[in-house]
Amino acid sequence: MHCCTQHLDTCTDHKMKCLLLLVMLTACTAAPQDLSGKMFTFPQRTNSAHVRLETSREEFSAVTVCLRSFTDLSRNHALFSLATPSADNAFLIFKKTAADVIELTVRNSNVEAGGQDYKLNTWHSVCATWDSQSELGQLWLDGKPSAKKFISSGSNITGEPIIILGQEQDSHGGGFDIKQCFTGMISEVHMWDYALSPCEIQRYVNDLNFTPGNVLNWRALQFQITGRVLLENKQVNECH
Numbered sequence: 001m002h003c004c005t006q007h008l009d010t011c012t013d014h015k016m017k018c019l020l021l022l023v024m025l026t027a028c029t030a031a032p033q034d035l036s037g038k039m040f041t042f043p044q045r046t047n048s049a050h051v052r053l054e055t056s057r058e059e060f061s062a063v064t065v066c067l068r069s070f071t072d073l074s075r076n077h078a079l080f081s082l083a084t085p086s087a088d089n090a091f092l093i094f095k096k097t098a099a100d101v102i103e104l105t106v107r108n109s110n111v112e113a114g115g116q117d118y119k120l121n122t123w124h125s126v127c128a129t130w131d132s133q134s135e136l137g138q139l140w141l142d143g144k145p146s147a148k149k150f151i152s153s154g155s156n157i158t159g160e161p162i163i164i165l166g167q168e169q170d171s172h173g174g175g176f177d178i179k180q181c182f183t184g185m186i187s188e189v190h191m192w193d194y195a196l197s198p199c200e201i202q203r204y205v206n207d208l209n210f211t212p213g214n215v216l217n218w219r220a221l222q223f224q225i226t227g228r229v230l231l232e233n234k235q236v237n238e239c240h
């Protein structure tokens with residue numbers, strides 16, 4: 001992050017001072033930013049470019065993730081990859097090659113939501129909900145629910161989560177596969193530690209006054225970009 005690199009330039013051979021500056025660097029990259037009206041652009045097929053989203057939370061008995069995506073990929077690609085030390089697919093939203101299938105994986109158990117009208121070159125809202133009590137998962141495409149499915153997830157998602165956009169993790173923070181990378185744009189990522197009600201999902205989809213994520217909040221997002229990912233103004237097909 002350029003806000004911090006200037007501090008590094010002043011880094012002298014004095015070891016303590018250097019250490020202090022590095023601590024500042026870490027703190028600075030983690031400062032939350034309001035990304036309202038912005039999007040991440042993933043313009044290139046790589047096995048490295050990604051955005052890491054930060055949270056201090058380490059246990060989840062329920063999860064909702066919502067995001068908006070735009071792509072022309074018809075192959076497999078990850079939309080949201082959360083790995084813990086014990087499960088690389090601790091919470092994964094994955095678009096399958098089959099045109100109409102989106103897969104939801106929790107603690108390495110997966111279900112498929114079929115019949116999804118995931119058109120290319122179109123902004124879509126994708127939400128996924130799961131809770132450990134019912135062990136039910138559900139996917140929402142543009143506010144339209146899929147059939148609820150049993151996910152044999154067992155119990156809570158626990159352990160330090162590494163959350164990545166742009167790549168699919170096959171290990172805790174790595175194991176990226178170029179054939180599963182995301183290219184296109186992603187915006188308005190939120191994550192909650194509970195299952196949103198259908199009504200709250202509609203409010204997110206319609207960009208009404210919804211409760212922002214209490215785990216990840218697009219309006220106060222802590223993130224780190226690696227490789228060629230750009231933070232840009234969100235493109236909309238409207239003139240005002």
Ligand SMILES: *[C@@H]1O[C@H](CO)[C@@H](O)[C@H](O)[C@H]1NC(C)=O
Pocket residue numbers: 059060061155156
């Ligand atoms: C699951 O997590 C919730 C809150 O995050 C906690 O209250 C509960 O005790 C956990 N359940 C188990 C079985 O550890």
Ligand SMILES: [Ca+2]
Pocket residue numbers: 088089168169170171
């Ligand atoms: Ca994986």
